[in-house]
Amino acid sequence: MRVIIIGGVAGGMSAATRLRRLDESAEIIVLEKSGHVSYANCGLPYYVGGVIENEKDLLLQTPASLHARFRLDVRVSTEVLAINPSKKTVAVKNLISGESSEMDYDKLILSPGASPVVPPIPGIERGMTLRTVEDVEKIAASVGKKPASAVVIGGGFIGVEIAENLVHRKIPTALVEATDQVLMPLDPELATLVAQEVRSHGVDLRLGSSVVKISSDSVELANGEVLPAEIVILAIGVRPEIGLAKAAGLEIGTRNGIKVDDFNRTSNLDIYAVGDAAEKTDALDGNATLVPLANLANRHGRVVADHICGLTVRPVKTIGTAIVKVFDLMIATTGWNEKRLKAANRPHQAIHIHPNSHAGYYPDAKQMTLKLIFDPKSGEILGAQGIGIEGVDKRIDVIATAMRGGITAPELADLELAYAPPFGSAKDAVNMLGYVAENVVSGVSKIAQWNEIDEYRAKGYELLDVRSEAECGRGIIPGAINIPVDEIRDRYSELKNKNLLVNCQVGLRGHTGSMLLKELGFNAVNLDGGYLTWSNSPAASKQEKRENNV
Numbered sequence: 001m002r003v004i005i006i007g008g009v010a011g012g013m014s015a016a017t018r019l020r021r022l023d024e025s026a027e028i029i030v031l032e033k034s035g036h037v038s039y040a041n042c043g044l045p046y047y048v049g050g051v052i053e054n055e056k057d058l059l060l061q062t063p064a065s066l067h068a069r070f071r072l073d074v075r076v077s078t079e080v081l082a083i084n085p086s087k088k089t090v091a092v093k094n095l096i097s098g099e100s101s102e103m104d105y106d107k108l109i110l111s112p113g114a115s116p117v118v119p120p121i122p123g124i125e126r127g128m129t130l131r132t133v134e135d136v137e138k139i140a141a142s143v144g145k146k147p148a149s150a151v152v153i154g155g156g157f158i159g160v161e162i163a164e165n166l167v168h169r170k171i172p173t174a175l176v177e178a179t180d181q182v183l184m185p186l187d188p189e190l191a192t193l194v195a196q197e198v199r200s201h202g203v204d205l206r207l208g209s210s211v212v213k214i215s216s217d218s219v220e221l222a223n224g225e226v227l228p229a230e231i232v233i234l235a236i237g238v239r240p241e242i243g244l245a246k247a248a249g250l251e252i253g254t255r256n257g258i259k260v261d262d263f264n265r266t267s268n269l270d271i272y273a274v275g276d277a278a279e280k281t282d283a284l285d286g287n288a289t290l291v292p293l294a295n296l297a298n299r300h301g302r303v304v305a306d307h308i309c310g311l312t313v314r315p316v317k318t319i320g321t322a323i324v325k326v327f328d329l330m331i332a333t334t335g336w337n338e339k340r341l342k343a344a345n346r347p348h349q350a351i352h353i354h355p356n357s358h359a360g361y362y363p364d365a366k367q368m369t370l371k372l373i374f375d376p377k378s379g380e381i382l383g384a385q386g387i388g389i390e391g392v393d394k395r396i397d398v399i400a401t402a403m404r405g406g407i408t409a410p411e412l413a414d415l416e417l418a419y420a421p422p423f424g425s426a427k428d429a430v431n432m433l434g435y436v437a438e439n440v441v442s443g444v445s446k447i448a449q450w451n452e453i454d455e456y457r458a459k460g461y462e463l464l465d466v467r468s469e470a471e472c473g474r475g476i477i478p479g480a481i482n483i484p485v486d487e488i489r490d491r492y493s494e495l496k497n498k499n500l501l502v503n504c505q506v507g508l509r510g511h512t513g514s515m516l517l518k519e520l521g522f523n524a525v526n527l528d529g530g531y532l533t534w535s536n537s538p539a540a541s542k543q544e545k546r547e548n549n550v
Contacts, residue, residue: 049165
């Protein structure tokens with residue numbers, strides 16, 4: 001059996017090596033257009049920044065090492081020009097010698113990846129993309145000349161990573177994002193934390209701005225502003241590389257990726273597709289989605305090899321778990337965000353907490369922000385987001401695992417998680433999310449979101465801040481009255497309005513206060529996530545703008 005794999009890196013090489021482990025007699029040929037077949041894509045920005053000092057550390061395997069261990073026939077600098085499914089052949093060109101040939105296959109695996117989005121704006125040819133080792137070599141050479149300015153276009157994962165690494169090289173850097181926030185998988189009240197972090201490290205962040213022209217030493221924004229730009233890096237996004245598949249008559253899916261079944265077979269059952277070029281199945285709604293993540297590419301490469309060799313295969317759906325480092329912060333997500341759930345008109349409930357990464361009495365505990373989104377009736381977990389200096393990764397990983405296992409939001413309270421003061425709390429942050437979710441699903445407590453304050457006021461609610469007077473002196477939601485939670489029993493007669501929206505700093509004292517007020521005959525609703533969530537939200541920014549205009 002001859003298996004030809006078009007494209008290496010995560011998906012292609014996972015398929016090749018797994019296939020060899022299962023079938024020593026198969027002829028396995030990997031055709032890679034670039035000069036490197038196995039490298040760490042996700043490490044490329046850190047080579048630009050000098051965090052990863054040696055380029056060879058990014059190169060995981062070479063054609064020689066893959067042949068020595070797996071007897072793989074790996075051919076780099078080799079482009080596949082066309083696929084002929086009826087003849088089961090591929091047309092191939094050696095990019096060094098220029099020689100063309102035709103090769104036949106029994107099974108074909110497509111792993112061509114994705115190509116960077118390059119918009120048709122004047123001067124765009126000066127922009128450098130970051131996708132391959134060759135790309136990073138070009139950028140590193142430009143950075144090595146110590147440019148006086150840099151502009152990164154695009155505020156997604158790669159954009160914020162490359163901006164951080166340019167700053168690490170002490171290059172004045174602007175980050176331009178056409179939408180009103182960085183990192184679109186985040187909801188806005190968490191994205192503001194990332195924007196603050198980026199700006200605090202000297203990045204000139206321009207949100208809601210698009211580049212309309214790139215000149216020899218600058219970029220021009222749609223609002224007419226001109227930013228100095230000795231170098232320009234494009235990190236606008238990627239799109240599936242479907243040219244070969246489309247020309248071969250393979251079915252393209254609704255998300256403009258290669259359509260595949262549960263076994264990653266294309267519409268031609270002898271041709272498989274994996275990695276960024278192939279559509280995935282979303283675990284929450286069963287629809288096609290695009291998730292350009294290395295772990296999924298690796299998993300699907302293994303699925304294809306197993307299926308070719310006749311093993312029982314588990315279909316792999318995706319919840320899109322991802323994490324990124326931005327200066328001192330780690331930002332992680334899984335599942336759907338609230339924006340997407342609203343757009344889909346799917347019922348959901350969000351909760352926010354701000355726990356410490358470990359026990360507060362143990363030194364160096366760091367505060368996190370965690371958001372959990374779940375079905376308000378069934379408790380099904382729909383998504384989660386987290387931001388913090390430490391501890392965010394393991395909390396989001398636990399939630400992602402819970403989603404995969406069908407554990408509901410209230411049941412997070414039941415998880416027995418490793419605890420010692422240096423690592424967590426007796427009530428871990430994940431458990432706390434479960435407790436809050438349980439209170440909401442059961443109807444024990446009612447909560448309001450940061451963006452619902454004006455709605456509650458319009459319905460006649462009065463805002464009550466139950467923090468200390470000193471805390472309120474450092475910032476308070478406009479119009480709120482202050483009665484500390486410990487004084488409510490003695491002072492509740494001061495409250496003339498029976499409808500109260502209660503807040504504290506992070507939601508915990510607000511919950512205690514609202515429960516007490518309910519016992520005292522009030523209709524009390526707790527502001528989810530408290531003042532801290534509101535103060536980091538777009539609502540607070542709008543309030544500040546209104547006050548400045550006044």
